[in-house]
Amino acid sequence: MDELPIQTGDDVVRIRQHVRNAAAASGLSLVDQTKLVTAASELARNTLIHGGGGVVRVEVVKSAVGRNGVRLHFADEGPGIPDVDLALTDGWTSGSGLGLGLSGSRRLVDEFELKSEPGLGTNVVVVKWSR
Amino acid sequence: MLDELSRNRARSGFTPSETALSVFSLKEAVYELVTEAADLVPEYLAFSLMIDDLGLRTIETYSAAREQIISDQAASMLELSTPVVRLWDGIIAVPIVGTLDSARTQLVMEKLLETLVATGADHAVIDITGVPTVDTEVAQHLLKTVSAARLLGAECTISGIRPQVAQTIVSLGIEFGDIATKATLADALALALRQAGLKVVQS
Amino acid sequence: MEQVPILKIGQTLFVSIQIDLQDESVLRLQEDLAEELAATSARGVIIDITAVEIVDSFIGRMLAMIGQISRLFDAETVIVGMRPAVAITLTELGLSLSGVRTALNAEKGLAILNGRA
Numbered sequence: 001m002d003e004l005p006i007q008t009g010d011d012v013v014r015i016r017q018h019v020r021n022a023a024a025a026s027g028l029s030l031v032d033q034t035k036l037v038t039a040a041s042e043l044a045r046n047t048l049i050h051g052g053g054g055v056v057r058v059e060v061v062k063s064a065v066g067r068n069g070v071r072l073h074f075a076d077e078g079p080g081i082p083d084v085d086l087a088l089t090d091g092w093t094s095g096s097g098l099g100l101g102l103s104g105s106r107r108l109v110d111e112f113e114l115k116s117e118p119g120l121g122t123n124v125v126v127v128k129w130s131r
Numbered sequence: 132m133l134d135e136l137s138r139n140r141a142r143s144g145f146t147p148s149e150t151a152l153s154v155f156s157l158k159e160a161v162y163e164l165v166t167e168a169a170d171l172v173p174e175y176l177a178f179s180l181m182i183d184d185l186g187l188r189t190i191e192t193y194s195a196a197r198e199q200i201i202s203d204q205a206a207s208m209l210e211l212s213t214p215v216v217r218l219w220d221g222i223i224a225v226p227i228v229g230t231l232d233s234a235r236t237q238l239v240m241e242k243l244l245e246t247l248v249a250t251g252a253d254h255a256v257i258d259i260t261g262v263p264t265v266d267t268e269v270a271q272h273l274l275k276t277v278s279a280a281r282l283l284g285a286e287c288t289i290s291g292i293r294p295q296v297a298q299t300i301v302s303l304g305i306e307f308g309d310i311a312t313k314a315t316l317a318d319a320l321a322l323a324l325r326q327a328g329l330k331v332v333q334s
Numbered sequence: 335m336e337q338v339p340i341l342k343i344g345q346t347l348f349v350s351i352q353i354d355l356q357d358e359s360v361l362r363l364q365e366d367l368a369e370e371l372a373a374t375s376a377r378g379v380i381i382d383i384t385a386v387e388i389v390d391s392f393i394g395r396m397l398a399m400i401g402q403i404s405r406l407f408d409a410e411t412v413i414v415g416m417r418p419a420v421a422i423t424l425t426e427l428g429l430s431l432s433g434v435r436t437a438l439n440a441e442k443g444l445a446i447l448n449g450r451a
Contacts, residue, residue, distance in 0.1 A: 009356040016354060016388055031241060034388065034419035035426065041390040045357070066195060101391045104427040131206075240425075244418035251438060275425050282421040282430075284414070284437035 001059040006074075012044045015056055019072065022058050026068040027130040035108040036070060036128040042101035043074045043124055051076025051122055061127065069110075069129040077121040084116055133185055137192035147193035151186040158182050213238050215246040222254045222323045223247070224316065226291075228261030236272040240279050247283050254326065255280050256319040260291030270305040277310050286326065288312070290319035338363045340370050346447060347371070347409075348440070350382040360396045367400055371407040378447035379404050380440055384415030394429040401434035410435060412443035 004015055019040040023033040040056070047054040054076030061071045081087050088103050102124075106112040109126040116122035133154075140150045158179055165175045213235065218224050225243050229235070243255060257276060262269065277287040288311045292300075300307075313319040324331065335358045341348040347370055349363065367379060381397065383389070389397070397413055404411040412435040416424075424431065437443040 009358055013354050013356050020387075031237070031419045031422055034417075034423050037388050038390045038423045038427070041388055041392075045390070045392060065198065104391055104429075107426050107428075108423065237422075240422050241418065244421055248418060248438065251442075253438075253442070278430050279418075279421045279425040282416050282424060282436050283418070284435075284442060 001057055003055050003057050005053075005055055006044050006047045006076075007053045009048075012041060012048060015044045016041050018058060019070065022060055022070045023128070026060055026070050028068075028070070028128060029131065032128060032130070036072075036126075039105040039108040039126060039128075040072055042105045043072070043126070046101060046124075047074050047076045047078075047122070050081075051078030054078070054121075063129060067129050067131075069127050071125065071127045074124045075121065080118040080120055080122055081114075081116040082118050084114060088114070133188060134192045137189040138196045140189075141193045141196040147190040150189045150193065154186045154189055155182060209235060209238055213242055215242050217246075217250060217252070218256065218320055219324065219329075221250075221252045221327055222256065222320065223250060223252045224256040224258060224319075226258040226261060226316075230264070231259070231262050231269045231272050233272065236276060240276050243276065243280055244283055247280065247285050253285055254323040255285050255287045256316060256323060257287060257289050258291040258316050258319070259289060259296075260293070260316070262291070265296045265299060265305075267303055267305060270300065270303075270307075274307070274310075286323075288319040288322055290314070290316045335359050335362065337366070340366055342370070342374060342376060345376055346378040346380060346444065347374075347376045348380050348382070350385075352385045354386075354388065355393070357392060360393055364396055364400055364403065368403050368407075371404060371409055376407075377409050378444075379409055379411040380443045380447070381411065381413045382415050382440055383413060383420075384417070384439075386420065387417065389416075389420050389424055391427055391429060394424055394427070394431060398429075398431050398434055401431075410447055412437050412446050414438065414440050414443040 002018065004018060005011055006015065016037050020033060020037050023036050028036065044056060047056070054074065057073040057075075059071045059073075061069045063069060088106065102114065105126065109128045111125075111127040113125040114122070137150055141147070161175065161178060165171050212228055213225070215223055215225050223243075223246055225239055227235070227239060246252070247255065257273065259265065259273070273289060277289070280287050289307065290313045292312050292314055311322060313322060335356060336353065338349055338351060338355070338359065347367065349367070370376065371379070379400070381400065401411040413431070414437045416436060435446055437446055
């Protein structure tokens with residue numbers, strides 16, 4: 001497992017590259033790699049801009065039936081999200097982009113878990129499996 | 132090593148029981164020796180339990196191998212039933228046959244877009260004559276596909292709207308917005324040719 | 335921060351994004367394009383993203399904004415060369431980039447620009 005800092009715009013670029021490599025190594029198709037890296041970019045940006053900076057842990061995982069996958073855990077100790085349900089709504093047709101990019105990222109991955117509380121920071125864990 | 136053996140046997144068509152039985156037969160071989168020495172019974176028990184584990188393991192590996200075969204075949208079938216054909220210069224068509232679920236939509240999008248890049252086509256016709264039901268979910272899938280094709284500069288027409296399907300679409304309140312829809316592939320081709328500034332003339 | 339070069343050929347501004355851009359660089363590009371459009375009589379902008387592997391919601395919105403900005407200068411923007419994987423991902427994200435024209439390549443993009451009166 002690798003832990004990468006999210007403190008600058010350059011970090012976000014570095015994270016994209018790192019996640020891309022992990023996704024390719026896990027055997028994800030090109031489209032799935034692109035989806036995962038794009039989700040990582042969204043979440044890393046959120047951590048940076050709304051969370052005041054944080055870290056991401058990148059891990060290659062194996063499912064119970066033996067499939068490879070990549071697990072990303074974004075963590076920050078920022079102000080947290082007051083209304084998680086609201087942040088996660090945003091039908092795919094709206095595309096106004098005013099949200100936190102969370103609902104979009106959720107559609108790009110297979111597993112999505114969000115824990116956030118005002119004062120306790122935000123933790124987002126996503127997993128994408130190879131087919 | 133046992134996994135390898137089990138997988139190979141699965142591929143050769145042996146049932147998992149046959150493979151497991153051959154593992155269990157080891158017990159019999161060892162039992163022969165134990166009958167001569169009673170103090171070996173505890174060891175024999177431990178050995179027996181270990182062999183049971185190995186036997187179960189061969190069955191699990193067999194299952195996993197079969198699962199993989201099934202999923203590979205399903206993927207093949209999906210691939211084969213989603214052709215993208217070239218109707219004319221710059222006009223391609225994707226006839227969709229069967230239910231349009233998310234898995235198939237992903238494949239349709241990938242193949243359609245790759246073909247757009249490979250042929251440089253400006254127009255794609257998505258034919259849904261072979262799609263049994265068109266509900267809001269299927270409509271969403273179609274809208275997504277058109278959206279993606281448009282990002283590559285292609286215009287899309289949906290053809291194969293049967294009368295019943297048209298009624299369902301309207302009653303469900305589905306809007307196709309500015310996407311042209313036609314009853315038949317022929318109508319869609321005529322529209323695409325018109326938009327390309329081409330005319331079919333009788334000689 | 336990298337500055338993306340803008341080429342002017344005739345009445346068209348060409349931008350080719352070759353690398354993985356940081357947010358600041360994209361903002362800078364937007365500013366530079368606005369300045370170029372104001373300073374020249376360019377009627378069209380072609381943004382080539384053939385080499386771009388990732389377009390997330392921020393970059394997507396920036397591209398849409400560049401389209402809107404160019405229209406204020408009576409110019410049209412065409413985004414060309416989007417990769418299939420990127421198009422599929424953007425669609426999943428819910429970004430249709432409506433308001434900006436798109437084309438398969440620079441040649442087709444130019445054809446669109448030249449088709450304007």
